Each structure stands twice: as C-alpha cells, then as structure tokens.
Amino acid sequence: MAFPVDLRRCQALGLAGTAVLALGGETAGALPARELPAPASVQAALGLVGVYFGVVLLIAAWVLLGRLVRSADPPSPRALLLVLVVWAAPLLIAPPLFSRDVYSYLAQGAMVDAHINVYTHGPAQLGGPLAEEVAPLWRHTAAPYGPVFLGVASALSGLTRGELPAGLIGMRLVALFGVALMAAALPRLARHCGADPSAALWLGVLNPLVLLHLVAGAHNDAMMLGLLGLGLVAALGAWPILGGVLVTLAALVKAPAALGLAAVVVLQVRAGRRPARAVLTTAAACAATTVAATAIAGTGYGWTRALGTPVSPHNWALTSLLGSATGALLKRLGSDLAPLAMPAWHVLGLAVTGVLVLAIWWRLRPHPVYALGLSLATVAAFGPAIRPWYALWGLFLIAAAAPSTSVRHRVAAVTAVLALAVLPSGGPADVGQLVLAVSGGALALVVLWQAHLAAHAPALGRTA
Incomplete structure (x- = not known):
C-alpha cells in the first residue's frame, strides 16, 4: 500500500528534516575554527548522525512531494513556494554546512x-x-x-x-x-x-x-x-x-x-x-x-584566468580520477610522463566537453533552454573539478525544459545520491565518520518505516 501523502505532511516531514539537520550542524558543520569540537568528541559524533538523519528525512519529504505533484490534484506553484520557505527556515540560522x-x-x-x-x-x-x-x-x-x-x-x-x-x-x-x-x-x-x-x-x-x-x-x-x-x-x-x-x-x-x-x-x-x-x-x-x-x-580583468585555479586533491571529477590513476600507474612503471597524466586528462576532458556541447546545440537548436541545461551538465560532468552543487547548473534548466517524465526521474535519482555525498564539515571523510553518517541515515529510514506501519495499522486491522 502506498504511503499516505498530502501537502501538509510533506511540509512537516521536510521541516523536521531541515530542523534536525540544522541542529546537527551546530557541532558537525563547517564551523569557525574556534568553535570546532574535537573530531572524536561525543558532540561531533551526535551532530554527524543528526545531520544525515535530517538529510534522509528531507529527501523522503521531497520524494513524497514529487508524488503529490504528479497526482491528479497537484499543488499550485504558490503552494510549493510556501513549502520551500518552510523547509528553508531552519537553515537560515544554521552554521555553514557541507x-x-x-x-x-x-x-x-x-x-x-x-x-x-x-x-x-x-x-x-x-x-x-x-x-x-x-x-x-x-x-x-x-x-x-x-x-x-x-x-x-x-x-x-x-x-x-x-x-x-x-x-x-x-x-x-x-x-x-x-x-x-x-x-x-x-x-x-x-x-x-x-x-x-x-x-x-x-x-x-x-x-x-x-x-x-x-x-x-x-x-x-x-x-x-x-x-x-x-x-x-x-x-x-x-x-x-x-x-x-x-x-x-x-x-x-x-x-x-x-x-x-x-x-x-x-x-x-x-x-x-x-x-x-x-x-x-x-x-x-x-x-x-x-x-x-x-x-x-x-x-581588473584577472578573472579571465579563473579556469586556471588549482584543483583540490580531494576532487572526484571523472578526468581527475583518471588522471590520478594514470599518474600512479606511470609512476609505478618508472615513467617520466607521470606528472603529465593529470593535465593531459584535463585537456582531453575539455576537448570532449567542447565536442559534446556543439553536438547538443546542433541537435537541439529549436530547444535552447534544454540545450543550455544539457550543456551546463556536460561542463560540470567532464570538467577538471566537480562538487555536488555543480549538478545544479544543468539541473535548474533541465527542470524547466525536460521533454519527458523519465528524464526528470533519472535526474531526481541522481539528486538523491548527490545529496548524501559530502560531509557537513566540508572536509574529507574517514571510516569513523562514514559509519556515523550511514548510522544517521539508517536511523531515519527505520523511523520512516515505523511511521509507515503506524499509518496503515488501522486499515490492516479493519481488513482482518
């Protein structure tokens, strides 16, 4: 049986998610240096669990809201904007996150x-x-x-x-x-x-x-x-x-x-x-x-050199990962070409990006907004650096111009994964932090499942 869904429940669930997320960020977020708790402290651990508990609740609320949008009686744009305000409210006073x-x-x-x-x-x-x-x-x-x-x-x-x-x-x-x-x-x-x-x-x-x-x-x-x-x-x-x-x-x-x-x-x-x-x-x-x-x-015009900004060693862009792997292999083989591996892959990525963008515009000339969305998504995917929020470059316009529901579903699935990809402190993760993050998300899933069972218990009783 489907989880009962209406706009008010979506509002409440998303608000609970962002509220817990903001509360967890008080000890696990990207805090000023003088306010950072010890990484192994109980406060930091509970904060990290709380952040991922809240993120999973927020994703669940968003997915349920999507079902409501696709229903026979969808909410109006004005009602959705009110939901956005409600969900965002706790984050306004939260410390910087992710x-x-x-x-x-x-x-x-x-x-x-x-x-x-x-x-x-x-x-x-x-x-x-x-x-x-x-x-x-x-x-x-x-x-x-x-x-x-x-x-x-x-x-x-x-x-x-x-x-x-x-x-x-x-x-x-x-x-x-x-x-x-x-x-x-x-x-x-x-x-x-x-x-x-x-x-x-x-x-x-x-x-x-x-x-x-x-x-x-x-x-x-x-x-x-x-x-x-x-x-x-x-x-x-x-x-x-x-x-x-x-x-x-x-x-x-x-x-x-x-x-x-x-x-x-x-x-x-x-x-x-x-x-x-x-x-x-x-x-x-x-x-x-x-x-x-x-x-x-x-x-001044120094911004024209912006594309030359160094890439983080923790970056997980496709071309950077391939460059690191190739460089490591060449170094193990004793080749002098190892330092050139990363720049070579970045140049190749830019070339592939250029070709794909031209192909997109050639094929989708009658649909410039959609072509632009796909082009920005391509730039993010094949560029030398990528972060989860870079996905929004293309997603924002694909949301307005996607030609089919299936495209929206695939984009939404990618979104849900990327929302879980970065620690709230913005730094690299260790094994202990990953365990805490998974624990927080799993706890949220348990709570959601229990809520599902509780909501359907009367109906099951009547059926019996």
Whole structure:
C-alpha cells in the first residue's frame, strides 16, 4: 500500500528534516575554527548522525512531494513556494554546512575592500582571523570568481566590517536572493518550454541540493543561476538586450553561465531577428556589461584566468580520477610522463566537453533552454573539478525544459545520491565518520518505516 501523502505532511516531514539537520550542524558543520569540537568528541559524533538523519528525512519529504505533484490534484506553484520557505527556515540560522567556501568568499571580499589583488594573491595575503577560516588548500589560491560576485562580497565586507557572524548571515542572504530569482524564473521558463511549472519548481528549486548547498552552504552558484534564469526570461520576452546583460552578469559571477549567451542569440533568431543582428546585439550587450561591471567592482580583468585555479586533491571529477590513476600507474612503471597524466586528462576532458556541447546545440537548436541545461551538465560532468552543487547548473534548466517524465526521474535519482555525498564539515571523510553518517541515515529510514506501519495499522486491522 502506498504511503499516505498530502501537502501538509510533506511540509512537516521536510521541516523536521531541515530542523534536525540544522541542529546537527551546530557541532558537525563547517564551523569557525574556534568553535570546532574535537573530531572524536561525543558532540561531533551526535551532530554527524543528526545531520544525515535530517538529510534522509528531507529527501523522503521531497520524494513524497514529487508524488503529490504528479497526482491528479497537484499543488499550485504558490503552494510549493510556501513549502520551500518552510523547509528553508531552519537553515537560515544554521552554521555553514557541507563546505567552507563561504569563508573564502568573505576573505576575498575583504581583500577587494582592502585593495589587494584577489587574482594574484590568496586569502593568506589578507592575514588575520578571517584568512585563518579559509580551508588550507585555498589560502594561497587566487579567486576564481568574476567581478560581479567579488563586488558584492566587497560591499558586504564593508557593511559588516569584517565581523564573521554578520558576514556569514550576509552571504547567506545573498544566496537566498539568488534562490528567490531561481524560483521566480523557473515557472516562466517551464511554461515557455511546455512543461508543468509545479513539476519544474519541485525538481529545480525544492531540490535537496538547493537547500543543502545553496541555502545551508551559501554558495554563489545561487546568484549565478538566479541571474541566468532571469536573463533567459527577459530574452524570451521583448527584452533581448536585457537578457544579454543579465546572462553576462551571471557569467561574471561564475564563468560557466557564459554558455547562456548562446541561448539568448537562438531565442532572438527564433523571434524573427536575423542571426547576424542577434549575435552583434548580444555581443555588444556582453561587452558593455563586462566593462561596466569590472570598472565598478575595481577588480581588473584577472578573472579571465579563473579556469586556471588549482584543483583540490580531494576532487572526484571523472578526468581527475583518471588522471590520478594514470599518474600512479606511470609512476609505478618508472615513467617520466607521470606528472603529465593529470593535465593531459584535463585537456582531453575539455576537448570532449567542447565536442559534446556543439553536438547538443546542433541537435537541439529549436530547444535552447534544454540545450543550455544539457550543456551546463556536460561542463560540470567532464570538467577538471566537480562538487555536488555543480549538478545544479544543468539541473535548474533541465527542470524547466525536460521533454519527458523519465528524464526528470533519472535526474531526481541522481539528486538523491548527490545529496548524501559530502560531509557537513566540508572536509574529507574517514571510516569513523562514514559509519556515523550511514548510522544517521539508517536511523531515519527505520523511523520512516515505523511511521509507515503506524499509518496503515488501522486499515490492516479493519481488513482482518
């Protein structure tokens, strides 16, 4: 028998998940260094169990909500947005979770505010308590972000005067603004693509990855995707130049969004503009926006070297894994080519990405939003670095434009797996932490199963 499902129960179950998740993050999250408990402490262990207990409850609530969206009487987009607010509420006051990137954002904003070149120096050049919060790998690494995001981070640094608690709250508010833009754009994109707006919101915004990494983790991908979605909405309407400006602003947060300019051009051509005029108009809007944004931010054009940012040794991108394995094999064989293995695989990955993106656009020219979503997913999959939240680059637009329910189901399955892929501290896992994480998830499954049995006990009794 099916688990009884309605909107109120989905709200309550998801809220319980994010509340327990936020509570567990108080001892197991990506906390400031002075607040970190001992890794082997009881508090850290209970926090880790609690985080994964909450994550599994959240995934269960999301899956049940998906069933409700596909039912004969689905909730409206407005009702789903209310669910998003309810689920996200506990995460607003939680510490950073699943990554320490937010500390890098704050340090880089303080560097811009102090007129230190973030494209030639890492946060170590800033020094002080804020730089010490940055993960050791990135303390000597130049910023990989564009002037739009660094300008926002610099303004936030000035407003908060370098105070860490205020800065963390401010950066989460920036991420929430990006999520709000995503939620505003997605139903409009879905209607244009002939998709159900409620189904698009369920997959693209209520997704656990959005809550765990864009809200709880405060990643700047939210800002990138929000501006990208808004730019595509503008391009669909009567404002193609505004669309080009907004998509360029998204690319000046993180570079992959630049692929959206191809969609802006195609949308103009579909609206009746000549291809040459569409290309020139979009290029002019892009150039003017880039010059203006870079001048206002005062960061210079060092962001053009963003793709050269070093890759984490804990990175599990396909090309990095193959590069590590090949390098280890060559080293064991005594070959001098071992150091070249990783760069060679990264170059091959970029080449494969380019070929696949061209093939996608050639085949899906009449469906630019879907083509863009698949292209961004390809960039994330075959790039030299990957994190679970990178999946949102393509997922956000695939949610609006997927041509079939089966595509949405496969994407949803990948989402559920990726939601469990990173520790709340953002660091690498050891065996003990993995055991605790699995224990928390298993405990949540037991509770859900007992709730299922309790809900059906009266019906079973009547049947007997």
